[in-house]
Amino acid sequence: MTLQPVLYIVAFGMFIYGLMGLTGPRTAVRGNWTAAAGMVLAIVATLLTPDLQDGWLIALGLAVGTVLGVPAARRVKMTAMPQMVALFNGVGGGAVALTAWVEFRESAGFLDEPAYVVVSSLFAAIIGSVSFWGSLVAFGKLQEILPGRPVTLGAAQVPVNVVLVLAAVGCAVAVGLGARYEVLLVGLLVFATLTGIAVVLPIGGADMPVVVSLLNAFTGLSAAATGLALDNTAMIVAGMIVGASGSILTDQMAKAMNRSILSIVAGGFGGGALTEEVPAGGTVRSTSAADVAIQLAYADQVIVVPGYGMAVAQAQHAVQDMAKLLGDRGVEVNYAIHPVAGRMPGHMNVLLAEADVPYERLKEMDEINEEFARTDVALVIGANDVTNPAARDDPGSPIFGMPILNVDQARTVIVLKRSMRAGFAGIDNRLYFDPRTAMLFGDAKSSVGEIIEELKAL
Amino acid sequence: MFLANLAILVLAGFVGFAVISKVPNTLHTPLMSGTNAIHGIVLLGGVIVLGSGVDDPLSRALALIAIIFGTLNVVGGFLVTDRMLGMFKHRPESRKGAEK
Numbered sequence: 001m002t003l004q005p006v007l008y009i010v011a012f013g014m015f016i017y018g019l020m021g022l023t024g025p026r027t028a029v030r031g032n033w034t035a036a037a038g039m040v041l042a043i044v045a046t047l048l049t050p051d052l053q054d055g056w057l058i059a060l061g062l063a064v065g066t067v068l069g070v071p072a073a074r075r076v077k078m079t080a081m082p083q084m085v086a087l088f089n090g091v092g093g094g095a096v097a098l099t100a101w102v103e104f105r106e107s108a109g110f111l112d113e114p115a116y117v118v119v120s121s122l123f124a125a126i127i128g129s130v131s132f133w134g135s136l137v138a139f140g141k142l143q144e145i146l147p148g149r150p151v152t153l154g155a156a157q158v159p160v161n162v163v164l165v166l167a168a169v170g171c172a173v174a175v176g177l178g179a180r181y182e183v184l185l186v187g188l189l190v191f192a193t194l195t196g197i198a199v200v201l202p203i204g205g206a207d208m209p210v211v212v213s214l215l216n217a218f219t220g221l222s223a224a225a226t227g228l229a230l231d232n233t234a235m236i237v238a239g240m241i242v243g244a245s246g247s248i249l250t251d252q253m254a255k256a257m258n259r260s261i262l263s264i265v266a267g268g269f270g271g272g273a274l275t276e277e278v279p280a281g282g283t284v285r286s287t288s289a290a291d292v293a294i295q296l297a298y299a300d301q302v303i304v305v306p307g308y309g310m311a312v313a314q315a316q317h318a319v320q321d322m323a324k325l326l327g328d329r330g331v332e333v334n335y336a337i338h339p340v341a342g343r344m345p346g347h348m349n350v351l352l353a354e355a356d357v358p359y360e361r362l363k364e365m366d367e368i369n370e371e372f373a374r375t376d377v378a379l380v381i382g383a384n385d386v387t388n389p390a391a392r393d394d395p396g397s398p399i400f401g402m403p404i405l406n407v408d409q410a411r412t413v414i415v416l417k418r419s420m421r422a423g424f425a426g427i428d429n430r431l432y433f434d435p436r437t438a439m440l441f442g443d444a445k446s447s448v449g450e451i452i453e454e455l456k457a458l
Numbered sequence: 459m460f461l462a463n464l465a466i467l468v469l470a471g472f473v474g475f476a477v478i479s480k481v482p483n484t485l486h487t488p489l490m491s492g493t494n495a496i497h498g499i500v501l502l503g504g505v506i507v508l509g510s511g512v513d514d515p516l517s518r519a520l521a522l523i524a525i526i527f528g529t530l531n532v533v534g535g536f537l538v539t540d541r542m543l544g545m546f547k548h549r550p551e552s553r554k555g556a557e558k
Contacts, residue, residue, distance in 0.1 A: 015496050016473055022492040022539075023481050029543045032492050036536040039498065043532075046502045046509075053511040054518070061504065061522050065529020072530075073537035084538050085491045092500050092531035098524035099503035105517045106507070116460045128500075213490045220497045224470070227499075228463055230506050236463055237470040238499040244474025246493050252478075253486050290482035 005233065007045035012237035014038025019241060025294050025458060042234045083142035086135045086212045089219055093131025096222040097189060100125035103229065109180025120228040122172040125185070126192045127222035129168075131215045133196030138212050141200075152202040161198050167191040199265065207264045210253045214261065217246025284420065287438035289447060292379075292414050293454030296322075299376035299412075301332045303368065305405055306348045307341050309382015309417065313444035316355040319381060322448055323357070325455045334361050336368045336378075336405050338386035369406050378410035380431075382417065382444045388429045413437040416447045488542040495535025501528025 015038045021031020047058070069088075076084045100121045104110060110118045140146035153160055168191035171184045203211055220242025227235025254261045296302055304323065310316060323333040335357065341348045349362055363371075372378060380387055387407040390397035407413055408431050415432060417439060431437055440447050481489055504524030512518050 012470075016477065019474075019477050019493065019496065022489050023478060023485065025482070025485060028485065028488060028492075029540065032488075032495075032536060032539045032543060035492060035496055036532075039496070039532055039536070042499060042502060043505070046505050049506070049509055052509040054508050057518065057522055058505050058508055058525060061508075061525025062501075062529050065501075065526045066533050068526070069530045069533035070537065073534040073541070076538070076541075081487065081491070081538060081542055084534065085487070085494055088498075088531050088534040088538065089494045091527035092494070092497050092535075095500045095504055095524040095527035095531065098520045098527070099500070099507055102504075102507050102512065102517045102521045102524070105514060105520075106510075106512055114460070209487065209490075213486075216490055216494050216497070219500070220493065223497045223500045223503075224467060226503045228460070228467065230503060231459060231463065232502060232506065233463070233466060235499050235502055236467050237473075238496050240467050240470035241474035241477070242493045242497040244471040245478040246474075246490070248475055248478040249481070249486065249490055249493070252481060253490075288480075288482055290480075294482055294485070 004045045004048055007041055007048075008232075008234040011038040011042035011045065011234050014041065015238050016241060019245060042238075045234070046232075080143070082209055082212060083139045086139040086142060086208075086215075089212060089216050090132045090135030090139065093128040093135060093215070093219045093222060096124050096128030096219065096226050097132060097192075098128075099226055100128065100229075101185060101189065104175075104185050105182065109175065109182070109185075111180060115176075117229045118176050120225040122176060122188070124222045124225040124229065125188055126168050126172060127218050127225070129189050129192030130196040130199070131219045131222060133193045134200040134215050134218075135196075135212065137197055137200040138208050138215065142208050146201075148204065150202045150204045153198075157198075157202055161195065164191055164195040164198055168195060203264060210250060210261070210264050213246060213250040213253055214265070217243050217250055220244075220246050284432050285435075285438045287414065287440050289440065289450035290454045291438070292440055293451050293458060295377050295412060295414065296326055296331065296379070296451070297329055297455060297458050299331055301371075301375045302326060302334075302377045302379060303372065303375050303407075303410065304333060304335045305341075305378060305380040305383050305387060305407055306335060306337070306352065307381065307383025307386065309384075309444050311348070311351055311382070313382065313446075315381065315443075315445035315448050316351040316357075318445050318448040318452065320352070320355040320357050322452050322455065323361075325452060334363050334368065334371070336365065336372075336407075337362055338365050338383070338405050339403075341383055341386055365403060365405060372406045372409040375410040377412045377414060378407045380407060380413065380415040380417075381448070384417070384429055387431050390430055394430075407431060408434060408436075411436065415439045416444050417441060418443060488539055491535060491539040491542060495532060495539055498528055498532030498535050501525060501532055504528055 014034050018031040018035030021027035021034060103121050107113055141148050168188050171188035175184050200211060220239050223239030224236050224243055227239055250261060254264060326333050335352060337348045352362060387405055389408045391400055391402040391404045394400055413436055415437060504521050508521035512521060
């Protein structure tokens, strides 16, 4: 009987260690498998419960889940990953809700159960249900079964949501106070279901990853609650670390998109795709040096687009150091030199030559413009107007007709820039609002320095 | 017992906060997927409830579905995370010739 708790402790130790691994690019794969091994251990430990009933039915459940899960995870296309995560998260929430329901049935409506068991079970039932249905809606939107644009009830949305939550909580309170009718518990599940649907439907497709992350944290919390109700340490620890780390992660994801969680859940915005013209307050994605380093390190081809900002910051030596590090990793780095980059013709060539950049790496605009479409990452360092797509296709733009570098055709664009201030021409650059573009704000030299540090740490 | 579990809960919460202090954006999705797999631990709930002896057919069916769901969460979660992370694996050599 002492073996099971010990195995649980080892298991949650492995969860925590695995999770730590998942936060760094080098250790992530190992971290994932460490956590998976911990999970196997936790399952084995649970199966060691003395006098376990219905062994064959449990085995059947495990087998069916595995048979369904393996091909689903193996076959899904990389582009469909977010909805797959939503789906797997949803079924986890569903499992929590169903477990709570069975507990209710088997204990004759929580008769003779201590208060904490009743409260945690009811909490788990509500949150599990919300997570299950919310995730299914998120899955539907990402899979484009449901419309990706926000579907709202307009002004009635918030009151409706509040009423639904209150109804679910009301059922829970009634059950908790000793009204042992199953219809109340089913009512709780139904209202929680409607809440999950009503909250996620109004949120636009672009914000879905953040929503999935939020629901992920919810499922973690509900798992922890189930662990409390069943007195199972492995579930408490695993559920709670997911609940806590999931909340932080959700916040970080929202911040990376320049949004707050509240404004996303309030809904109605994320579906607004960028149209022809950039709205004044369009979404700009800011990124971190660590993130840029990873994208650069795992690219095949990188094109650096230097501009006046690099010259002002005297960042050319740092840029060349970075390119050397990338070259050592087998990444092909070239420089795209726009004729008017900087403030004088040849400004960039001089600066870069001074930093010992091999001459054949410096490409003229006509020579390299077709390369952008084949490039993984275009790294724009302090250049602005020479990358503005408006010059190519917006007759109303003051710089229309100016030849530009086709940076916007690269798979990813990273812009190192001091601020969102407009460039020399004093106009907004639509490139910055492109979903493929990420901004790293700061002085070019220190930003590149940070990227170099991160590259060395990879 | 409850107080001991509550203490564990609180400590686990702080561990969760501490682990995810700063994560590069590129790893957000794999990390979300990894934590998603970890809460597949809910599968234990179904196993414990069903394993404690359930006679009612509907309860057994619900518990069975809970186990299937939980297993899907675990198996799918870890495999999907591994595939995502496969994108970050290092290539042996660049396909283009090294410079010079």
